[in-house]
Amino acid sequence: MAATAPYDVDRVRRDFPILKRIVRNGKRLVYLDSAATSQKPQCVIDAISRYYSEDNANVHRGVHHLSQRATDLYEDARHKINSFLGTMVGCETIFTRGATEAINLVAHGFGKGFVNAGDEVLISHMEHHSNIVPWQMLCEARGAKLRVIPINDDGELIMEEFDRLLNGRTKMVSVTHVSNALGTVNPVAEICRKAREAGARVLIDGAQSAPHMPIDMKAIGADFFVAAGHKMCGPTGVGVLYGRAELLDRMPPWQGGGDMILSVTFEKTTYAHIPARFEAGTPPIAEVIGLGEAADYLTKLGMDRVAAHEHDLMVYGTEQLKQVPGLTIVGNAKEKAGAISFTMDCAHPHDIGQILDDEGIAVRAGHHCAQPVMQRYGVAATARASFGLYNTRAEIDALVAGLHKVREIFA
Ligand code: PLP
Numbered sequence: 001m002a003a004t005a006p007y008d009v010d011r012v013r014r015d016f017p018i019l020k021r022i023v024r025n026g027k028r029l030v031y032l033d034s035a036a037t038s039q040k041p042q043c044v045i046d047a048i049s050r051y052y053s054e055d056n057a058n059v060h061r062g063v064h065h066l067s068q069r070a071t072d073l074y075e076d077a078r079h080k081i082n083s084f085l086g087t088m089v090g091c092e093t094i095f096t097r098g099a100t101e102a103i104n105l106v107a108h109g110f111g112k113g114f115v116n117a118g119d120e121v122l123i124s125h126m127e128h129h130s131n132i133v134p135w136q137m138l139c140e141a142r143g144a145k146l147r148v149i150p151i152n153d154d155g156e157l158i159m160e161e162f163d164r165l166l167n168g169r170t171k172m173v174s175v176t177h178v179s180n181a182l183g184t185v186n187p188v189a190e191i192c193r194k195a196r197e198a199g200a201r202v203l204i205d206g207a208q209s210a211p212h213m214p215i216d217m218k219a220i221g222a223d224f225f226v227a228a229g230h231k232m233c234g235p236t237g238v239g240v241l242y243g244r245a246e247l248l249d250r251m252p253p254w255q256g257g258g259d260m261i262l263s264v265t266f267e268k269t270t271y272a273h274i275p276a277r278f279e280a281g282t283p284p285i286a287e288v289i290g291l292g293e294a295a296d297y298l299t300k301l302g303m304d305r306v307a308a309h310e311h312d313l314m315v316y317g318t319e320q321l322k323q324v325p326g327l328t329i330v331g332n333a334k335e336k337a338g339a340i341s342f343t344m345d346c347a348h349p350h351d352i353g354q355i356l357d358d359e360g361i362a363v364r365a366g367h368h369c370a371q372p373v374m375q376r377y378g379v380a381a382t383a384r385a386s387f388g389l390y391n392t393r394a395e396i397d398a399l400v401a402g403l404h405k406v407r408e409i410f411a
Contacts, residue, residue, distance in 0.1 A: 015297075017045070018031075018039050018040075033362045033386060035208060044293045056070065057070040058070065078288075080296050085227075086216040086219075094279060095240065098230075098237070106243070114171055114201075116144070121146050123146065124176070128176065131203075159187070163194065172202070173191060180369070188222065203225070206225050212307060226240065227239060227242075233298060249274060327342050330343060342383055343383070349366065351406070353365035
């Protein structure tokens with residue numbers, strides 16, 4: 001589909017073989033769990049299969065034809081990701097095993113290089129555990145203090161509190177672009193600008209934004225940005241860390257091993273330049289190639305058109321869910337993307353998930369790896385319907401019909 005043509009969701013759906021699958025009781029899959037992991041288009045599946053059947057070899061190591069070919073495909077994927085993210089001169093893209101590893105890499109490297117006793121790291125109340133625990137571990141190790149930007153009842157960051165918490169001791173601000181538990185879209189460009197003025201560095205967790213909206217690193221202005229391959233139509237086991245080269249250059253390596261060195265003797269090792277310095281060992285080659293293909297696929301669809309399509313689903317879904325008696329939406333930010341969390345007065349989220357599953361509808365129930373969010377709203381868990389570029393209004397209608405069944409059974 002050309003990026004200028006109208007968005008044809010039926011055509012997009014044909015790219016995803018799994019969407020034809022019958023899952024339960026003769027019901028066709030209604031996949032509303034893309035925040036956990038997205039489905040994969042045939043071109044990504046083919047790229048991985050082609051690599052293994054035609055090009056499989058290790059990268060950066062051999063002079064033989066296949067090794068050079070695998071290396072070219074691997075490095076090509078880096079270019080594809082760079083153009084997907086709109087990265088800039090002076091920045092580098094590093095492949096990791098996931099968004100979680102990318103955050104840990106920064107917490108480890110930046111922490112060791114730049115955070116000392118008495119310094120502060122600022123996160124928000126709506127972070128995924130992946131953007132809490134690594135910073136907590138760092139603060140514990142370095143004697144630094146973890147501070148938390150609170151959120152209001154609608155699930156938005158309280159920006160006055162951010163202004164108040166940001167100070168000369170803040171070394172790092174690490175916040176999510178889009179909350180996986182609430183769907184809130186945060187004002188990341190403003191956060192980056194203010195942090196920069198205060199002399200702090202910023203990491204933006206883009207695990208839930210990169211699959212849903214155009215990402216323009218120049219406009220965001222972050223020092224680090226992370227993304228999860230498997231949430232953006234790519235395979236599992238691969239993630240992206242984008243960062244400013246001047247910072248990455250000064251960060252100690254994350255893991256030691258092959259490929260990340262210039263020379264090794266028993267007395268001393270010198271390290272390779274970035275990105276190799278942070279890609280120790282055999283990388284997830286097939287996964288990186290698959291992710292490059294996914295980035296190309298999304299670019300061809302046009303992320304602005306994906307965002308518009310998903311915005312329509314968000315508006316329609318919110319309207320429809322609000323009409324289900326006894327249902328409360330958790331997270332009513334003005335700017336939302338990707339996910340709607342909710343509870344029902346008649347049923348536990350796990351029961352909701354179970355009844356919907358009988359209808360072939362996949363949603364997630366639980367704390368969504370965001371326990372502090374659950375604590376903030378006084379719930380143990382929520383049910384979460386999350387969207388992808390292949391979802392339709394008809395699937396939201398199916399969800400609503402399923403929720404009426406939940407009421408019939410439990411109310
Ligand atoms: N950050 C956010 C906002 C997420 O939603 C997730 C996964 O759900 C992650 C980070 C971690 O991603 P992964 O587990 O793929 O490394």
